[in-house]
Amino acid sequence: MSIKIKIENLSKTFKVSKKTLEVLDNINIEVHENQFVSLIGPSGCGKSTVLRILAGLEKDFSGNITVNGESIKASSFQFGYMPQKDLLMPWRTVYENIILPLEISGKKDRSKKIEVENLIKEFGLQGFENFYPSEISGGMKQRAGILRTFLMNSDTMLLDEPFGALDAITRIKMQEWLLKVLIEHKKTVLFITHDIEEAIFLSDRVYVLSDRPAHVIKTLDIAFPRPRNREMLSSREFLEYKDILLKGLL
Ligand SMILES: Nc1ncnc2c1ncn2[C@@H]1O[C@H](COP(=O)(O)OP(=O)(O)O)[C@@H](O)[C@H]1O
Ligand SMILES: [Mg+2]
Known part of the structure; x- marks a missing residue:
């Protein structure tokens, strides 16, 4: 290798x-x-x-x-870098924060949008898309940060x-997701x-x-x-x- x-x-x-x-x-x-x-x-x-x-x-x-x-x-x-502090932009909603890498790379087409919607569900962020970072928990901010990092699409x-701010159950879910991503996306x-x-x-x-x-x-x-x-x-x-x-x- x-x-x-x-x-x-x-x-x-x-x-x-x-x-x-x-x-x-x-x-x-x-x-x-x-x-x-x-x-x-x-x-x-x-x-x-x-x-x-x-x-x-x-x-x-x-x-x-x-x-x-x-x-x-x-x-x-x-x-794809995720800093220790989530660094979500306080003036953008959860959704606007997550799709920032897509805006930068100009890849906001329909199929990407559907993929993002599915990931939002998988990450337990559905229903919170229009909230601002100050309105969600530390664990949610962290999940939004992970999702945004993934959408940077770096190998x-x-x-x-x-996973530092996540409760035990969410942490296990996120570990499983990350292992799956490793295999599916190399x-x-x-x-x-x-x-x-x-x-x-x-x-x-x-x-x-x-x-x-x-x-x-x-x-x-x-x-x-x-x-x-x-x-x-x-x-x-x-x-x-x-x-x-x-x-x-x-
Ligand atoms: N920009 C900086 N200026 C001065 N000291 C710093 C800076 N960044 C980190 N440090 C110091 O470097 C050390 C290592 O920090 P860091 O890499 O954040 O540690 P860790 O992530 O292992 O907890 C700490 O003592 C921290 O205070
Ligand atoms: Mg550190």
Whole structure:
């Protein structure tokens, strides 16, 4: 399988009131095409910063990053990026927020509209299309954000704790949806979560990051076949994976 994203020796510092804050320390991450890769690590260690750098929002870093073999600094590749904060536009309705990528790409034809309507149902957002972000729950905003990211139609999605605000049941539904999307649309995903079980259940590979400045302390390949099913969650292998990741984090 070809390498989609290659991050080599990535380091990053921020200047905060004349002091230097070291955030990323020599990070190496590889994401292959059609792979689902998760990053887990303590809060504040630099996970979101990795995604922001990939999304082109932080341009000042050291190290080498390629997408499809091309340096990210020269590449025009567009990721489907979902930031940790949903960033829905408060002046647009839920529906207008969701279809923003279609407006930008000029793909608002009839068949797309029907697809969007079906997705809105699948995401449990029907009836709320004309609400404004301030009028819906955190979980709903997150689902609208995921849907919008999907409609960006990139083959690679960067998802920053997309399920963090969801209740357990909705979270399971969204995990199932994401797994289905992976298979049907052949997506590559780089995913941040603080939920170890979620990382194992969804991923082909999990990177464990240390406290800030973050470096990779563990790389774990998850050998479960796809499609995944929830029975795996109570298997012996699953518990072994969980144990390995917990030991990495503690
Ligand atoms: N633009 C910024 N300027 C200064 N410090 C920042 C900036 N963005 C993030 N940081 C700091 O970098 C560290 C890592 O942040 P972040 O990547 O959001 O962590 P995580 O997503 O793992 O919780 C934190 O200490 C945060 O305060
Ligand atoms: Mg974060």
